[in-house]
Amino acid sequence: MTSRERVMKALQRGKLDRVPVFLMSRAYSIKQGGTSFKACLEDGTGERYAQAQYDCWKRFGYDGVMDLEGVNAESEAMGCKLRIMENESPSMEIPIVQSYDGLEESSLRVFDPEATWPIPRQLNIVRRLRKKLGEDVSIYGNPQCPLRSAGMLRGVETLMRDMVRQSRHLHQLLELTTNVSILYGKALFEAGCDILMASNPIGSGDMISRRHYEEFSSPYDRRMVSSFHQAGIPTILHICGDVTDRLDLIVEAGFDGVSLDSKVSLEWARETFGDRICLIGNVDVVHPLLFGNPEEVIIESRKCLEALGTAGCMLSAGCEISRDTPPANLEALIRAAREFSG
Numbered sequence: 001m002t003s004r005e006r007v008m009k010a011l012q013r014g015k016l017d018r019v020p021v022f023l024m025s026r027a028y029s030i031k032q033g034g035t036s037f038k039a040c041l042e043d044g045t046g047e048r049y050a051q052a053q054y055d056c057w058k059r060f061g062y063d064g065v066m067d068l069e070g071v072n073a074e075s076e077a078m079g080c081k082l083r084i085m086e087n088e089s090p091s092m093e094i095p096i097v098q099s100y101d102g103l104e105e106s107s108l109r110v111f112d113p114e115a116t117w118p119i120p121r122q123l124n125i126v127r128r129l130r131k132k133l134g135e136d137v138s139i140y141g142n143p144q145c146p147l148r149s150a151g152m153l154r155g156v157e158t159l160m161r162d163m164v165r166q167s168r169h170l171h172q173l174l175e176l177t178t179n180v181s182i183l184y185g186k187a188l189f190e191a192g193c194d195i196l197m198a199s200n201p202i203g204s205g206d207m208i209s210r211r212h213y214e215e216f217s218s219p220y221d222r223r224m225v226s227s228f229h230q231a232g233i234p235t236i237l238h239i240c241g242d243v244t245d246r247l248d249l250i251v252e253a254g255f256d257g258v259s260l261d262s263k264v265s266l267e268w269a270r271e272t273f274g275d276r277i278c279l280i281g282n283v284d285v286v287h288p289l290l291f292g293n294p295e296e297v298i299i300e301s302r303k304c305l306e307a308l309g310t311a312g313c314m315l316s317a318g319c320e321i322s323r324d325t326p327p328a329n330l331e332a333l334i335r336a337a338r339e340f341s342g
Contacts, residue, residue: 013312046124069142141188204241
């Protein structure tokens with residue numbers, strides 16, 4: 001079974017030869033590659049990041065690689081100005097939607113993926129990864145969920161107030177960002193991605209209530225996922241934080257897999273939803289991965305594996321691994337998955 005076949009079988013909740021390992025290794029691969037976040041963002045050819053990600057995968061052998069995710073590419077393409085830092089993810093400098101007045105006539109645009117910066121950079125990264133990896137390794141592309149995209153355009157704190165004070169206008173903005181998420185996701189797939197892993201850091205119970213998630217996230221996620229499935233594209237959702245009280249809504253939205261933060265009990269998730277969605281998780285990125293030792297990583301990884309079982313799941317960290325994670329700890333996590341027999 002190839003690495004790609006193993007991942008696809010997991011998303012179909014099938015029996016596996018071994019549990020695949022999924023890692024969000026964006027910042028880690030950049031550091032290991034001796035480059036910087038800023039340099040990767042400025043490289044329109046995509047070669048700098050693609051080579052760093054490829055080299056990191058080659059060294060550790062996890063199951064699949066990520067595109068340059070979490071960089072608000074869609075928001076930038078829609079006219080937002082980002083604050084670019086040397087070795088941190090870019091942040092929104094000034095939200096572009098200062099008012100909902102005249103939203104239909106505003107400068108917000110549903111962009112041309114092949115012509116509107118920085119989308120060509122993102123697509124070039126995927127194309128270069130595919131050329132380097134061949135067909136036996138999965139590539140994960142990362143569109144923003146509609147709610148996260150709206151938060152980047154409006155500002156997260158303002159968006160949260162809008163949920164109470166301007167809900168009708170917020171729904172109008174979410175219609176636009178849903179279309180953008182679908183457009184960008186399909187462009188990533190056409191460039192060579194196998195799986196779309198949407199992200200929604202605004203969507204956890206640490207950020208918004210279940211009621212607000214149900215109103216402002218679920219319907220638009222469902223529409224996005226349905227459009228991807230119609231095009232034959234598997235989907236994963238990642239939300240940083242605790243999603244215990246809304247995991248049923250995530251399952252109902254139709255995602256094939258869900259990447260769970262270490263705040264969520266894998267045992268409970270498996271017992272409650274394990275036959276309906278591929279569970280991915282969730283070794284803590286701080287301890288043991290960043291500050292622990294390989295023996296501690298092995299112990300925690302085995303706990304996750306025992307909770308997950310050997311069908312329809314993947315072992316992962318609870319979120320993106322720190323750029324300073326000791327290589328020996330990553331090797332221990334991967335070794336634990338390869339040695340696990342259920």
